[in-house]
Amino acid sequence: MPYPYVLLSAAVSLDGYLDDTGPERLLLSSPADFDRVDEVRASVDAILIGAGTIRADNPRLLVNSPERRAARAQAGKPEYPLKVTVSGSGDLDPDANFWHTGGEKLVCTTDKGAERAGTLGLAADIVPLGPDLDWRRLLEHLHDVRGVRRLMVEGGGTIHTQLLQQGLADELQLVLAPLFVGDPDAPRLFGPGAYQGGRLRLTETRRIEDVVLMRYEPTAPGTGPLPSAADHHWLALACDLADRCPPSRTAFSVGAVIVAADGTELARGHSREGGDPVVHAEEAALAKLAPTDPRLATATVYSSLEPCAHRASRPKPCARLILDAGVRRVVTAWREPDTFVAGADGSGLLAAQGVEVVVLEEYAERAKAPNDHLAG
Ligand SMILES: NC(=O)c1ccc[n+]([C@@H]2O[C@H](COP(=O)([O-])OP(=O)(O)OC[C@H]3O[C@@H](n4cnc5c(N)ncnc54)[C@H](OP(=O)(O)O)[C@@H]3O)[C@@H](O)[C@H]2O)c1
Numbered sequence: 001m002p003y004p005y006v007l008l009s010a011a012v013s014l015d016g017y018l019d020d021t022g023p024e025r026l027l028l029s030s031p032a033d034f035d036r037v038d039e040v041r042a043s044v045d046a047i048l049i050g051a052g053t054i055r056a057d058n059p060r061l062l063v064n065s066p067e068r069r070a071a072r073a074q075a076g077k078p079e080y081p082l083k084v085t086v087s088g089s090g091d092l093d094p095d096a097n098f099w100h101t102g103g104e105k106l107v108c109t110t111d112k113g114a115e116r117a118g119t120l121g122l123a124a125d126i127v128p129l130g131p132d133l134d135w136r137r138l139l140e141h142l143h144d145v146r147g148v149r150r151l152m153v154e155g156g157g158t159i160h161t162q163l164l165q166q167g168l169a170d171e172l173q174l175v176l177a178p179l180f181v182g183d184p185d186a187p188r189l190f191g192p193g194a195y196q197g198g199r200l201r202l203t204e205t206r207r208i209e210d211v212v213l214m215r216y217e218p219t220a221p222g223t224g225p226l227p228s229a230a231d232h233h234w235l236a237l238a239c240d241l242a243d244r245c246p247p248s249r250t251a252f253s254v255g256a257v258i259v260a261a262d263g264t265e266l267a268r269g270h271s272r273e274g275g276d277p278v279v280h281a282e283e284a285a286l287a288k289l290a291p292t293d294p295r296l297a298t299a300t301v302y303s304s305l306e307p308c309a310h311r312a313s314r315p316k317p318c319a320r321l322i323l324d325a326g327v328r329r330v331v332t333a334w335r336e337p338d339t340f341v342a343g344a345d346g347s348g349l350l351a352a353q354g355v356e357v358v359v360l361e362e363y364a365e366r367a368k369a370p371n372d373h374l375a376g
Helices: 031-043 051-057 066-074 111-117 135-144 157-165 229-242 281-286 294-298 318-325 346-352 361-374
Strands: 005-012 046-050 082-087 105-109 125-128 150-153 171-176 201-208 211-217 255-259 265-270 300-305 329-334 356-359
Touching: 005 031, 005 157, 031 066, 031 150, 031 201, 031 211, 046 051, 046 157, 051 082, 105 111, 111 125, 150 157, 211 229, 229 255, 229 265, 229 281, 229 300, 229 329, 229 361, 255 281, 265 281, 281 300, 281 318, 300 361, 318 346, 329 346, 329 361, 346 356
Parallel strands: 005 150, 005 171, 046 082, 046 150, 082 105, 105 125, 300 329, 329 356
Antiparallel strands: 171 211, 201 211, 255 265, 255 300
């Protein structure tokens, strides 16, 4: 199931706090950065915050610029993004600013929380998501039922921690403010728990008055059948690599990336790379690694087209090469059509040997694009 693109946004003190413990909200951003946040809000379909932030900050969560609201309306969007809050208890203050400003509102909650919230006369749709709140179900609901394609999450720490730890955040926009809080009782951005093992990818740094904006992308592949946000990024890269293939009338153009469990890129390849007229993408990538590399056993192979199961040009098809390398997880965008081989089923071959094969069909069009000349 596709999810919205999930963008986490937060400002922290130099010692990593989101707020102090005083009754007023601690202003961490600079005026120009608040305007940047307004711009990001104007670019998304929905903004989500936890019930704790409604209680602590009583925010309105608006797009403040009339020009940005007008541009949204002109583009056929609602003037304000949908406002979403998450609550397990359903214990929400009906007088909070959240309900009385902006456009449509949604409470995502548990079955029990929905009973409680339903008695409060909130100006919002209430969505029960089962006995416990499942983030994947919530994202599916926003995508499929509410048409949300870009979701901005504005805290607090409990929410950011869960989305990052569950591999559901596509991007973190973090602003570092030049002040200290120094109070161990103050809320932190990220709580304890299991995060991805390796390093995130730093995609941008920007000075905005006296604060610094840093943008990061998680890199760790998912585990098992559930795709992580990073799986999407890596598969998109594999599709981009397919664009680099020298064109051929007799073979597909495919890109592949091999990524370690901690998010380190191990190797990449594409069809007909390096002047080899028959090399396949997965084969080219695997050839760059020692067969004994211990990281292969927990790595994920991303391939724009599923690994081949039959092949005339070389003794071993790519599905066999992947099995021999000991890789246990493959993410692909497109199942092989009958263009060159009837009934090719590389995914089936891999799955029969216990490899987890995840197909992200939302990337199929991108994977097919460099092969359009083979249609029919
Ligand atoms: N500096 C910044 O950028 C920034 C941004 C936002 C917030 N903040 C600060 O962050 C603090 C609030 O953060 P917080 O961590 O206490 O609260 P929070 O993350 O905003 O909200 C936590 C609440 O969300 C609900 N919730 C979260 N996960 C849930 C789950 N899996 N199932 C069911 N319900 C769930 C629960 O609501 P119920 O209690 O109703 O069950 C929980 O108490 C405030 O001090 C605020 O000022 C700072």
